[in-house]
Structure formats: C-alpha cells, structure tokens
Amino acid sequence: MADTGTDTWWRGAAIYQVYLRSFADGNGDGIGDLAGLRARLPYLAELGVDAIWLNPWYPSPMADGGYDVADYRAIDPSFGDLAEAEAYIEEAHALGIRTIIDIVPNHGSDQQDWFVQALAAGPGSAERERFLFCDGREGGLPPNDWQSIFNGPAWTQVADGQWYLHLFAPEQPDFNWRNPEVVEEFHAILRFWLDRGVDGIRIDSAAVLFKDLDCVEESYTDHDDVHEVYRGWRRITDEYEGRFLVGEMWMPDQERFALYLRPDEMQTAFNFDFLSRSWDAAELRASIDLTLTTHVPIGAPPTWVLSNHDVTRPVTKYGRPDTSFSHQDRKHGMQTDPVLGERRARAAALLAMALPGGLYVYQGEELGLPEVEDLPDHLLQDPLWVRSGGTDRGRDGCRVPIPWSGKEPPFGFGAGTPWLPQPADWKNLTVESQQADQNSMLALYRDGLKLRRTHLGDGTLTWMDSAEGVLAFTRESLTCITNLTAGAMNLPPHTEVLLTSAPLEEGKLPTDTTAWLR
Known part of the structure; x- marks a missing residue:
C-alpha cells in the first residue's frame, strides 16, 4: 500500500465509494446489499483499491437514501444484519481492503426512538432538548425564515404548535449539539463501530452542526463551536491504531476549511473545489495549487474526487459545453457529447490518480458509466426531486445500479428488478464486457491504480x-x-x-x- 507507515495508510490510499443499494444484489430483491458486496470483494481487490467507503447502511425509512438514520447501531434489513456487516469487515481485511463508514451527525430520522419520544414528551421536556424545537412567531409563522437545502422551509410544525428544525428533509430532524446527551451518544456510536474493526469515519455535512436560531440570516454553516466536537472525535479515534476521520464540507473559504484539519481534529476532508472545476488547464492548475497550499503547510494530505453519489457522473459532466459545465446541473435534456465526455473523463482519471494524497473513486467511474438522465419521473426517489416541484431532477441519475454481466438488464446486478432501471445500452459497459479489453475504462483504472500504488501515493x-x-x-x-x-x-x-x-x-x-x- 502506497503510504508512509501503518498508522497513516489513508494519506495516499485509493478509496472506492460503494453506494450499497446500487452495487450488487445478493438476495434478488432488486436492492444492493452486503451479500452482494461480499461476493464482489475479489473484484475490488483486483481493481487495486485500498479501502471501501460505504454510504449509510443503518436502518432507515429511506426518505433520503439512508441519510435519515433511525438506528446508528444496526444494519438496515434490506442490506443484511450486524453479523453480516462484521463478516464483511473481516473478509475485506483479509483481502487487504479497509472499511470507512458514514456517520450522519447533523440529523437523524423522524422515526428514530429519540424523536418519537420528543414528540410524545411535549414542549420544555428533556427529550425535546435533544433536537431544535422552538415556538413560532406571531401569525403562525416558523421561528425564522431559513430554507431547507432540499427546498422549502427548514421548519415543520408539530401537533402541539412547536416547530422543529431540519436543514434537509422534514423526515430528518436536526440534533441539538449543545446538548451533552447528543455529544455522548455519538461518542458511543463511534466506539461501537471502531470496536468492530471499522478503519475510518466519513462525517456527513460536517460543518453544519451548530445553529444560532436567533440569526436573521441562514447562519448554520461553519460555526466555531463545531471544532470542539471533532476534537472529541479525534481523541476517540486516536485510541485505535490506524483509524482516521474524513469530513464532508462544501466550503469556499480555504482558511476556514483548513481549521478542520488541525492536528487535533480531522486527518482529511473531501476536496470539492477540484471536483467543481471545468475542463480547463488554468482552472485545474489553480485548484491543484489552492489545494496544496491549503493542505501542505498543516501536514494534512489532500484528497482528489471526480464524483460521488450527489453529483453528475464525469462522462456526462465533461461532455457538456465548457461554458455551461456544472457538476450539479441536473436539468432534463442538457446537451452532452458522450465521446468527448469519455475522452476527458479518462484523462481526468489519470490526472487525479497522479496527484499527491488520497484518491476517492465512486462506483461505476471505473466503467465509464454516464449519468442516466431519462429516468421516468414516477421512479425518481430523491427528495431534491420530490420537494422541487419537478424542477430539479435530483441525484438518482448517478445512483443507477452497476452493470456486471450479460446483454440486457439487470446485467448481473441480481435476480430481481433493480430499484432503478439500467439503460439497455449499458451492455457495452458491463464489468464482463470490459474485463478482457485492454483499451477499456476498466483497464485504464486497473492499470492506473496499480502504477499509482507502485510509484505514487502521498x-x-x-x-x-x-x-x-x-x-x-x-x-x-x-x-x-x-x-x-x-x-x-x-x-x-x-x-x-x-x-x-x-x-x-x-x-x-x-x-x-x-x-x-x-
């Protein structure tokens, strides 16, 4: 593994993101699961990845693809159970692959026990103090005019007249991080998974935990108090050899971004600036220089990301006209040149692999999968689509299940009908069709990751x-x-x-x- 020592393996690792629902279906119900992932571990070992990052695998009503967590110490039945998760971690370790899991600290699910108890307990109760319940303003208005990231008001009123804050969907009530019970609960959650062999923690929406509710402006990003939370998390992970924290923060201010990477906080954070740049030499060099200038002086390794479960896939993104390039523009029917997109995606992949630091590869990048932009409206599940009134296509197009083999859907994904349909022309993009083709995208990734491990890293x-x-x-x-x-x-x-x-x-x-x- 290309790193500087056992304790810092993550500094130069190649990490593969698995969106479990869409990776491989082991029981034939159309939803990817741990059985499917375990069966495909040899593929990932052959690809040459050092670790797997798993999106949330916890019990969830799936109002936001699992990011509405109902129980942080269990596995959603659609994916398997806790014993199977432990077996997966062990099997992955046996192949030299480490595991990173998502922890979602900003919010839970409206079906989580704590929130059910808060609704029953009523205003002023200790149970409500775990969340952000407030009285409204005169005239039946919410406490302030904050808007949800998923469109619409960030407040929902309950039967007794109070309102609760949710920066995302109404089914995702925000925790009150000024409450010691919340702090201690997440410390216990971290230990629960680290004790089971998890090697890293990816922190979802890491910068938005603290809110000043009396602010007129939407002041819920990057509050100074959040740093003490991650100092506490760092103290816990430092008790376990070779474990690390990686934060998800969409922050344009690099000085503020760097504060999260101080020696007593997170070891790494996602680099969304590089992901957001257009296909232009000056733009890309500026991003690389900015990233290195931010990370190198504080001794933190940069990370390089071309896509993930929230953004447009590279083949589609890079195939759009340079002047209208956007990784998050999901308008229906945008002009795309797939040949140009694939060519640039291949070039971008080798460029990203050559940069110093950690590399994250979203499942399907190594196959050159495009964004699926023509999913039927009635099948779209993303709350961005549901709450936008049909103006935002949402993120389902980059979450369509992986094609493994065969000439027609479901392309070896599983015996059942996939939860989202795969395009028929993906028959040329399956793992099976690319395995023996030395000019395929899969071969490029396999060869690049092998050379990267030999020659590069941090x-x-x-x-x-x-x-x-x-x-x-x-x-x-x-x-x-x-x-x-x-x-x-x-x-x-x-x-x-x-x-x-x-x-x-x-x-x-x-x-x-x-x-x-x-």
Whole structure:
C-alpha cells in the first residue's frame, strides 16, 4: 500500500465509494446489499483499491437514501444484519481492503426512538432538548425564515404548535449539539463501530452542526463551536491504531476549511473545489495549487474526487459545453457529447490518480458509466426531486445500479428488478464486457491504480514548464502530462510511456489526453 507507515495508510490510499443499494444484489430483491458486496470483494481487490467507503447502511425509512438514520447501531434489513456487516469487515481485511463508514451527525430520522419520544414528551421536556424545537412567531409563522437545502422551509410544525428544525428533509430532524446527551451518544456510536474493526469515519455535512436560531440570516454553516466536537472525535479515534476521520464540507473559504484539519481534529476532508472545476488547464492548475497550499503547510494530505453519489457522473459532466459545465446541473435534456465526455473523463482519471494524497473513486467511474438522465419521473426517489416541484431532477441519475454481466438488464446486478432501471445500452459497459479489453475504462483504472500504488501515493508535486493549455508535473519517479490544447503535442524526448488515457498519435499526445512517463 502506497503510504508512509501503518498508522497513516489513508494519506495516499485509493478509496472506492460503494453506494450499497446500487452495487450488487445478493438476495434478488432488486436492492444492493452486503451479500452482494461480499461476493464482489475479489473484484475490488483486483481493481487495486485500498479501502471501501460505504454510504449509510443503518436502518432507515429511506426518505433520503439512508441519510435519515433511525438506528446508528444496526444494519438496515434490506442490506443484511450486524453479523453480516462484521463478516464483511473481516473478509475485506483479509483481502487487504479497509472499511470507512458514514456517520450522519447533523440529523437523524423522524422515526428514530429519540424523536418519537420528543414528540410524545411535549414542549420544555428533556427529550425535546435533544433536537431544535422552538415556538413560532406571531401569525403562525416558523421561528425564522431559513430554507431547507432540499427546498422549502427548514421548519415543520408539530401537533402541539412547536416547530422543529431540519436543514434537509422534514423526515430528518436536526440534533441539538449543545446538548451533552447528543455529544455522548455519538461518542458511543463511534466506539461501537471502531470496536468492530471499522478503519475510518466519513462525517456527513460536517460543518453544519451548530445553529444560532436567533440569526436573521441562514447562519448554520461553519460555526466555531463545531471544532470542539471533532476534537472529541479525534481523541476517540486516536485510541485505535490506524483509524482516521474524513469530513464532508462544501466550503469556499480555504482558511476556514483548513481549521478542520488541525492536528487535533480531522486527518482529511473531501476536496470539492477540484471536483467543481471545468475542463480547463488554468482552472485545474489553480485548484491543484489552492489545494496544496491549503493542505501542505498543516501536514494534512489532500484528497482528489471526480464524483460521488450527489453529483453528475464525469462522462456526462465533461461532455457538456465548457461554458455551461456544472457538476450539479441536473436539468432534463442538457446537451452532452458522450465521446468527448469519455475522452476527458479518462484523462481526468489519470490526472487525479497522479496527484499527491488520497484518491476517492465512486462506483461505476471505473466503467465509464454516464449519468442516466431519462429516468421516468414516477421512479425518481430523491427528495431534491420530490420537494422541487419537478424542477430539479435530483441525484438518482448517478445512483443507477452497476452493470456486471450479460446483454440486457439487470446485467448481473441480481435476480430481481433493480430499484432503478439500467439503460439497455449499458451492455457495452458491463464489468464482463470490459474485463478482457485492454483499451477499456476498466483497464485504464486497473492499470492506473496499480502504477499509482507502485510509484505514487502521498508525497510532493513539482510543476514543469509547459505550454498554455498543458498541465505537466513530476511526482517521484513519474511525470504526468495532460494536454488540454486543441491539438496534439510532442512528448518530452527520451521518456518511457507508462500509461496514456488515449492512444498516442505518431508519438504525440492528442488533445484531452493524459500520459504518465518516466
């Protein structure tokens, strides 16, 4: 594993994100589960990943794809049970694959025991103090005018007249992090999973835990008090060898972002700036420089992410006109060039693999899966769609189940009908169809991850002089060049080509292509 020591394996790891509902179905009910994941562990070991990050696997009404957690110490029956989760962790460890799980601290589920008790207990009770219940304003108005991230008011009124805060869906009531019971409960949850061999904790919506409810503005992001929470979490994870915290924070202020990565807080955090940049050499270099400037002085390894379960898949994103590029624009029928998108996605993959720090790969990236933009309206389940009145297609298009084999749906995903339908033309994108094709996206990822483990990981980057529209840098024994100009370019003389994202043209590097050299 490309790292600097056992305790810091995550500094240069390649981590594969599994959205469990859509990875592999082991019992034939159309929903991915732990049985399916366990059966596919050899595939991930062969791919060359160091760890798996699992989206929430807890019991949940699935109002938000599992991010509305009803019980933090159990497994949703649709995925399996706790014994099967423990068996999975053990089997993954046997293959050299570590496990990272999602912890969702901002909110729970309206079906969680604590919230049911709070509704029954009434205003002023200790049970309600675990959440953010308030009286409304005159005229039957909510406590303030905050809006939910999922559209609509961030407040819902209950039968006795009080209101509770939910930054996301109404089914996701926010916890009161000024309540010591909440703090202690999550300490116990962390220990519960670390004791079972979990290697890392991904912290969902990490910057929004604290709210000043008397603020007129939507002041619920990045409150100073949140840092003491993560100092407490860090003290716990430091008791377990080789464990780490990775935060999810969408924050444009890099100085504030860096505060979460101080030596006594999180070890890493997702780098959404890189994910958000358009396919432009100056834009990408600016993001790389900004990321390194933020992380290197404080000794924190950067992370590199091209997509996840919340954003448009790279093949579709990079196939859109440069001027209208957006990783979160989900309007129906946007213009996309799939050939251009695949070419740039391949180049972006090799570029991201070559950068110093940790790498996150969302399931299906290694197959070149596009966003499914024509899912029938009646099948869409994302609350972004439900609460937008049909103006936001939501995130279901990047969550369609993985195609494994065969010539027609469900493509080996499982014996039943998948919870979201797969396009018929995915027959050319299955794992089976790409396994033996040395020019496939799967082969590119497999070869790239193998070379990355051998040559790269954590470390330094040195920029090389290059023409406008070209990114060129050295990493230890490897040189990475990405050509974003309109035409082919000459490669440096006397170099060995280790890997390219597209075939060379008479020894020249074509446009929208990345090459690894030495």
